[in-house]
Amino acid sequence: MKRVYLDNGATTMLDPKVIEAMLPYFTAKYGNASSTHAFGEEAKEALERSRSIIAKSIKAKPDEIIFTSGGTESNNFALKSIAFTNKEKGNHIIVSKTEHKCIMNACKWLEKHGFNITYLDIDKEGFVKPDDLKKAIIDKTILVSIIHGNNETGTINDLKKLGQVCKKHNVYFHTDACQSYTKTELNVKKQDIDLITLNAHKIHGPKGIGVLYIRKGVNIKSWQHGGDHEFGMRAGTENIHGAVGFAEAVKIAMDKKHIAYMAKLRDRLIKGVLEIPKVRLNGPTGNKRLCNNANFSFKAVEGEAIGGYLNNKGIASSTGSACSAKTLEPSYVLMALGLNPEQANSSLRLTLSRFTTQEEIDYTLKVLPEVVKSLRKISPFWKE
Ligand SMILES: Cc1ncc(COP(=O)(O)O)c(C=O)c1O
Incomplete structure (x- = not known):
């Protein structure tokens, strides 16, 4: 098949x-990069070369890049370390209602440990409004964390505007850029960002490796104790093959031609799917949306059912973020966009890569309308 x-x-x-x-x-x-013999030096050299490549890609300095085990660890690191290192200044943190589960659950944990979290509303397309952020900042605010490219809706938040607000109010600004990295501009200088979470496995690199960018001068202490690795910020023998793979993936993905290629296929897919009756596109269009993301709600059918039928035809899709795909709760991200539970439960996410072909999109556009039609035939909620 x-x-x-x-x-x-x-x-x-x-x-x-x-x-x-x-x-x-x-x-x-x-x-081992900590060893002083030739084997160690070879590993250390590869690690530092990888660090420089990643730093350059976001206009940072190499010693501002800390390797971690991935996006989940970097997000936990940023939120918990900033919170505890700066608790004398304040105990208030701001995030959006559409953050990834690992930010949301880190926030819940912080709430149990004396921190107050404000969850910012978003507009109908999923954007955080800089004015809302401005209004939410209080004297005790120490950190703002806003996702860059949303994993479900593809919405790309305007980091420059959000970063300016944080800078003006002297509050640290962190962004989770796992989905957007190499798919749209990320520039720590232009966008006034203090901390960035990145990972490799969303850009054809290996799983289990990520980084946290920490701007020089940010008041942050390590939360993982052990050896003196990663400038004393993240203990543990370094994952050299992971770092090398991550850097190689970055080098390839930084070629902008991939963005244009994926955006063209994404738009072909969106146009074709919207020809099915009673379908809505969730999230924005054009370059305000991740070049590889499409998310739809189909009237009167469950996204889970569509996904199952597509799977039988060889097509892998998703009904939410992978981490929450196993729960039956409607997506909190889509609900924050203003969808009702029925619309949220009828959603399907299709995400492309530079390896996706036009033929694959055309096959999907042939299969998907048939699947939706047959499911609607047996749906008690469907009226022609
Ligand atoms: C936006 C976002 N943040 C964080 C993560 C978690 O990253 P990792 O799988 O590297 O822990 C993901 C991956 O699902 C993601 O999409």
């Missing part, structure tokens, strides 16, 4: 060039 992978928001395939770059670090070059 034909297999079409349209769940690149959950994870992506490893680029063969990334595997090739990583292989020597599993075999001959297996040294």
Whole structure:
């Protein structure tokens, strides 16, 4: 059976060039970067080379990049470390209602430990309004964390405007850019960002590696104790093959031609799906939306059912973020956009990559209308 992978928001395939770059670090070059012999030096050199590549991609300095185990750890690191290091200044943190689960659950934990969290509303397309942020900041605010590209709706928040508000009010600004990295501009200088979460497995790199960018001068202490790795900020023997794979993935993904390619296929997909009756696109259009994301609600059918039928035809899709796909709760992100539970439960996310082909999109556009039609035939809620 034909297999079409349209769940690149959950994870992506490893680029063969990334595997090739990583292989020597599993075999001959297996040294520990802390060792002082030649094996160690080789590992250290690869680690620092990788760090520089990632730093350059966001216009940061290499010593502002801390390797972690991925997006979840970087987000926890940013929120919890900033909170506890700066608690003398205040105990108030602002996030949006559409953050990834790992930010939301870190916030719940912080609430139990004496911190107050404001969850900002978003508009109908999923954007945080800089004016709302301005109004929410109080004397005790120490940190604002706003997602860059949303994993469900593809909404790309305006970091520059949000960063300016934070800078003006002397509040740290963190962004979770796991979905947007290399798909739209990320520039720590232009966008006034203090901390950024990034990971490799959304951009054809390996799973289990990410970074936290920490601007020089930010008051933050480590929350993981052990050796003196990563400038004393994140203890643990470094994942050299992961770092090398991450950097190789970045080098390839930074070529802007990939953005244009994915956006063209995404728009072809959106146009085709919107020809099905009673379908709505969730999130914005054009370059305010991630180039690889499409999210729809189909009247009178469950997204789960559509996903199951598509799977039987070889097409991988998703009904929410991968981490919450196993719960039956309607997506809190779509609900925050103003969808009712029925609309949220009828949603389907299709996410592309630079490896997605036009033929795969056309196959999806052939199969999906048939699936929706047959499900509507048996739906008690469907009226022609
Ligand atoms: C926006 C966002 N943040 C964080 C994460 C978590 O990253 P990781 O899987 O590397 O822990 C993901 C991945 O699902 C994500 O989409």
